[in-house]
Amino acid sequence: MKNKTSKNIYPWIVKWHFIGGIISAPIVILLALTGLIYLFKDKYEAPQKAALAHIEQKTENKMSFQQQWQLAKKEWKKVPSGMIVPQSANEATEFISGKFSHKSHLYIDPFSQKVKGIININETDMFKVRKLHGELLLGSYGTKVVELVASWMVVLIITGLYLFWPRSGGIKAFFRVRINQSKRILFRDLHALLGFWFSLLLLIVLAGGLPWTDVFGKSYQWVQKVTNSGYPKAWEGKAIKSTPVGEPLTLDEIVMKAKAMNLDGTTIIELPEGPTSVYSVYNETTNLSAMEKIHLDQYSGEVLKKNTWADIGLMMKSRQWVMAFHQGEFGLWNWLLMIFIATGLLLLSITAIATYFFRKKTGSLSVPKIPKNLSPSMALVIAIVALGVILPLFGLSVLLIFIIDKFRSKQGVA
Structure with missing residues (x-):
């Protein structure tokens, strides 16, 4: 019974892992690259912030915080909504306006009694990188594309673990790369091992990114509100x-x-x-x-x-924890780990594409075929439905691919 179930599930998982990987890989590479760049946000923006934040301490004519608030309201087109308490006498007073992408920072020198400068988040270079990372510069449509890819990544990790798990070879199979065989096998082994060893970290990173998305994110917020757990x-x-x-x-x-x-x-x-x-x-x-x-x-x-x-x-x-981890905010160890994960994800995607092209036959997409007399098991159907409910865009995409696949089969397209 065990063998029958295994034969019933395996070809289907191979096919859907293959389809999801080929669709997702190019965008995953972009997400890995932009995520890697964004991890250097603080270091990149530090000189500009330091120039605005540093002031020369003087002993006379220092404005009170109340006076600085009035100056900010007078000199700023925006309404100050908050103020960061300076931690030293050599630090300019920083006022805040707006939230998220509309957030702005105004710096006041209380000794010269002037506005030193303004930083509008949506005008910075790193904001553009973040927009590319989060929505491919395509607005709400791009956000849904990123969410779709992130959803497929969750599925790819789960199915990849199932496909990789050694049926023989013992513990050596978790470390083995066959370098003396074909290039397809070499890149397949590299891809499988990278996927296995990065799987848990990637799931945590994805958990940190999904709350920002449109469909899953709003669903998460709805459950959070209903359960009063926010x-x-x-x-x-x-x-x-x-x-x-x-x-x-x-x-x-x-x-x-x-x-x-x-x-x-x-x-x-x-x-x-x-x-x-x-x-x-x-x-x-x-x-x-x-x-x-x-x-x-x-x-x-x-x-x-x-x-x-x-x-x-x-x-x-x-949500707070995984989002902070996603951005490498827990100190140097977290920052270095996120660089390591982003690099690993980049290599994972590149090896996936290489494996595909060494496998692909000329004139064909080379999608793995499923025997006609083989139908999906109930366990697989339940798993797909469950993932489709948790990750709605994944569910819709599976339905669409299934319809296209059926149409292609009737047309006799390979």
Whole structure:
């Protein structure tokens, strides 16, 4: 019974692994290259940021944070939504406006009382690399293409592990590359071994990328919302209100309170939008368990609500971790590991393409054939349906390929 099931599944997995690999490989190479480049974002942008952030400390005519806030509102076409608390006296004050790709940073020298410069995220070189990595510069359509390829990569890893797993040869099969045989076998072995040893790391990296996608990402957010496993409702602070009594505290007073909190990493103050809004103090840190967000009444300075990592739901915690890992944010070890993974993925894709062309016959796509009397097992059908539900674009693509394949078979196309 075991052999019958194996024979029933194997040809189908070979075929679909082959089809998915050939479709995905060129785009995977692009994603690996752009991802590799983007890992150097901080190093590439460091000189520009350092030039704007550094100031010469003087002893007179230093603007208060409140005055700098007013200057930012006057000199900036955008509305300041936050301020990064300077960590030294030689550091310019950095105001923030917008979120994600619309985020901008304005730097003020409190001694010269002037704006030193502005960085608009969507005008930087690395933003273009990220857009190419995330959506192929094709907007929402490109995002779905990347999601489709990422979904197929998950399937390729799973099916690749099944196909690679040695049926004989013992532990040596996990390290063996047959260099004395044909080039097709050489590249096939390199591809199989790279796929096996990188499989777990690649799945983690894919888990970090998929939450950014359109279809899977929105589905993930929906489940997160329904299960109440995201940020607590109070995290954003929009429903929390200040009580207008007397004069609001100055930004300088809020900065003092924020510094006294001794938050890990970079401390950021979200600025109130109106008379009943609150000041919100939070930190950006690679030590995710140290994340905090504190909402302060802008008149009394009273803590109205405080949330920590413990208040964040499991799905959001998982998402935060894999996304940070995906971007190499956990320190040097993570950064070097991501360079290693991106390089491995690049080689994995190149060896896949080489294997195909050494295998391909002239005038044919050389897609592996399945015996006509062989039908897919129920286990395989259930697995494909399950993956199609989890990864919707994969499911739709399988349906489309299946229809095309049936049409080609009727036409007698190889």
